[in-house]
Amino acid sequence: MSLTAVILAAGKGTRMRPLTDRRPKPLVPVAGRPIIEHIVGGLATAGVRDICLVVGYLGAQLIDRLGDGTRLGARLTYVWQEEFLGTGAAVLLAEDFVGDDDFVLGWGDIIVPPRNYRRMVAMYERERPQAVLAVNWVRDPWEGAAVYVRDRHVVRIEEKPPRGTATTRFNNAGVFVFGPELLEVLHGTPPSPRGEIEVPSAIGTMLGSGAHIRAHMIRGGYWSDVARPATAIDVSGRIIRGASRAGVLVHPTASLAPAAELTPPVFVGPDARVGAARLGPNATVMDGAHVGDGALLCDCLVLPGAEVGEGCALSWAAVEEDVSIPGGTSVCGTQQEAAVYGGA
Numbered sequence: 001m002s003l004t005a006v007i008l009a010a011g012k013g014t015r016m017r018p019l020t021d022r023r024p025k026p027l028v029p030v031a032g033r034p035i036i037e038h039i040v041g042g043l044a045t046a047g048v049r050d051i052c053l054v055v056g057y058l059g060a061q062l063i064d065r066l067g068d069g070t071r072l073g074a075r076l077t078y079v080w081q082e083e084f085l086g087t088g089a090a091v092l093l094a095e096d097f098v099g100d101d102d103f104v105l106g107w108g109d110i111i112v113p114p115r116n117y118r119r120m121v122a123m124y125e126r127e128r129p130q131a132v133l134a135v136n137w138v139r140d141p142w143e144g145a146a147v148y149v150r151d152r153h154v155v156r157i158e159e160k161p162p163r164g165t166a167t168t169r170f171n172n173a174g175v176f177v178f179g180p181e182l183l184e185v186l187h188g189t190p191p192s193p194r195g196e197i198e199v200p201s202a203i204g205t206m207l208g209s210g211a212h213i214r215a216h217m218i219r220g221g222y223w224s225d226v227a228r229p230a231t232a233i234d235v236s237g238r239i240i241r242g243a244s245r246a247g248v249l250v251h252p253t254a255s256l257a258p259a260a261e262l263t264p265p266v267f268v269g270p271d272a273r274v275g276a277a278r279l280g281p282n283a284t285v286m287d288g289a290h291v292g293d294g295a296l297l298c299d300c301l302v303l304p305g306a307e308v309g310e311g312c313a314l315s316w317a318a319v320e321e322d323v324s325i326p327g328g329t330s331v332c333g334t335q336q337e338a339a340v341y342g343g344a
Helices: 035-045 059-066 087-092 115-127 181-187 199-208 229-243
Strands: 004-009 050-055 075-080 103-107 131-137 145-150 153-159 170-178 213-217 248-250 266-268 283-285 296-302 313-319 330-332 339-341
Touching: 004 035, 004 087, 035 050, 035 059, 035 103, 035 115, 050 059, 059 075, 087 181, 087 199, 103 115, 115 131, 115 170, 115 213, 131 145, 131 199, 153 199, 181 199, 199 213, 229 248, 229 266, 229 283, 229 296, 229 313, 330 339
Parallel strands: 004 050, 004 103, 050 075, 131 213, 248 266, 266 283, 283 296, 296 313, 313 330, 313 339
Antiparallel strands: 103 170, 131 170, 145 153, 145 170, 153 213
């Protein structure tokens, strides 16, 4: 059976500012490439190659970057979202694309190890439930949707429960497999108190009518909604460590001084130049960026074309694209709130 996919990628990503002041959130880089490329590439490796992206805020940048999807092994279609009336309304914009197909549904900022797409598709094809819903373990699902599971099936979903009230540790991970029946349910779903048609409400309706919705636990070392700059830095390190046994990825065209020290996880992209600096743990230096002698970088993200001067110290920091940091500068954020140098 062949599945298609719909990815919702129209939001403004306000919590990711200032990195989203000049780019849509799905183009924020993690582990050296945009979030959306991890998603599309992961789906393609699972055999899901016909993908519709619902775009809105700075959507032309997404189209310019991804094109027809050939580079990622996919065939991309784009639908524009002009009004933000909820996730369910966004899915309905892709109704003509979906047609009578089963489809994977995801968000353009949810990143998971690619093997989860393969396992969800295989589960759906093998067991034929009405849907497969991915969940991830959290201490308290109050920021997302609490998912109650019994015998590996979803029995209830509660959107944004008050902090400390949920009796489940499963959170809606934002990746699903549905049949086309979801579209009919969404058409009959009333708006929420915020005036929006939401996918979780439609899932609740399906459960109320006796639908069998299978739960899939995300595996592979990370799940992220890449909410903030600090989140992008954190998940970058997790992805890099998982992609290489040594935890170090250096592009063949990158240039490293003999005295450069790399402490995993570290990513150094194409045409990047690194002097006698110390990178890591958890440093990403992207395409064409330059790091001067004596610089110290840990828990940081240096975007394409940026320059970090000699003797700079960066910790929990992101350096915007094509921005130069004068030598000797210290840029220090925290794991909760990263500093962004050169942001608007």
